[in-house]
Amino acid sequence: MRKGLSPFNVVSLTFGFAFLYLPIVLLVIYSFNASRLVTVWGGFSAHWYASLLQNDDLLSAAWVTVRVGILSATLATVLGTMAAVTLTRMRRFRGRTLFSGMIYAPLVMPEVITGLSMLLLFVAVGFERGFVTLVIAHVTFSMCFVAVVVQSRLVTFDRSLEEAAMDLGCTPAKTFFVITLPIIAPAIVSGWMLAFTLSIDDLVISQFTTGPGATTLPMQIYSMVRRGVTPEINAICTILIAIVTTGVIIASIATKRAEAERLKAERAAAAGR
Template sequence: MRKLTWFNVTSLTLGFAFLYLPMVILVIYSFNASKLVTVWAGFSTKWYAELFQNQAFLDAAWVTLRVAVVSSTFATILGTMAAYVMVRAGRFYGRTLFSGMIYAPLVMPEVITGLSLLLLFIGIGLDRGILTIVLAHTTFSMCYVSVVVSSRLVSFDQSLEEAALDLGCSPWQAFRLVTLPIIAPAVISGWLLAFTLSLDDLVIASFTSGPSATTLPMKIWSSVRLGVNPQINALSTIMIAIVTVGVITASLISKRASVRALEDEQAAART
């Protein structure tokens, strides 16, 4: 075990300060009574009250939440299916092309992805709105889910599935009753990753959204261009709190699921 040195402590402190100090300052100034975001004028929560009365921000937040939940759910289903095929199907004709198409959004610039999806939607005559944003977010976040789930499937003990099949389960029942509960932590992690990417996306949503569907990042970006409003600090603080609570909750659920899956594996091995 390596000992902590002054160099390591200093590097770690500077790294965490670079990452989290701006967010801490943002949270502090969200309670600033002054309209100037850089001048402290006392503690106040009035910007939170005004934020919840700003219908434009509320509408954009509702659109963003709906898009994130639906797209992350679709991305998790499709990404899990793709991961299962890549890990369990072995060598098949077109595997290289299939894998390349799955992983392409990982390295593709978001501008190129957004522009190509825009041209696709225009070409098929699909009006831009919530549906097109959901399709776009599902397309680029599915690959992240497949990476997370496939890494878990690689280390999965297939003898558990074989035992379930020998006991009379169908392949679907074996997957639903044995495989899925064990890889559930990876599936949940993939869903959270897709949800976060959708919640944070600005570039692709800018290409694929329409006048009736404005996401929260787009609304914040358009507001910041006209000047930083203290309500944006309050909104960002609420988003940080929601993400923090979600990450902690998901970590606890994943940890509990991992312990339960390990206990199930050990019980199955003993039997």
């Protein structure tokens, strides 16, 4: 009998996955509900998706969310990659413990504390809250996740490839961009996707650091839910699920292809030695 396929494990996995994904499936199904009552099925209809085009508040919030997500994820990826390279390649330097602690602190810090501390900082320096403060806040809490993902790839990186490139005359900067960066690209892409997902999902920190004209989609949905769930909320959430799922699939395919190309290149290099 194969291990891990006992009836108890099967039942546990079934209930676990049902608990996680059944609410999402129901949300998607009821987004096509013709009835205005979200708990009463009134037939199949795509009316609520069409009505989203007339909802200026949701469209504006969605546009802000996308802009903040792309910009903050890009900045967090650059800074997180730099932090990961520093922690991996520079084993000993003054303040390394403090630096690594500051990088990993947002991982364990409650979002309420992070949001409140950033609010107090912006108020103390007289920085007007809005789109810029929202991006800064999202970069702050998502950069650490990128650093962890990229650092895990750099730990297993074969340094002999860089040494061979520099022996052939490459400068350290050229070696990084020509050799190191393409190899760790899957981890960087994964870090960007993770940062983007965390950004479009955040509510608590955004509530503290946003301002007029910078309402994100989670904030808009939360304010609408407090007045009662409408089919439009189901529709916009379904669109978000589709976007995130598509992005994860694309990133997974790109990562697998890059990993296959890396293995192929390593085998070709080993055969040529």
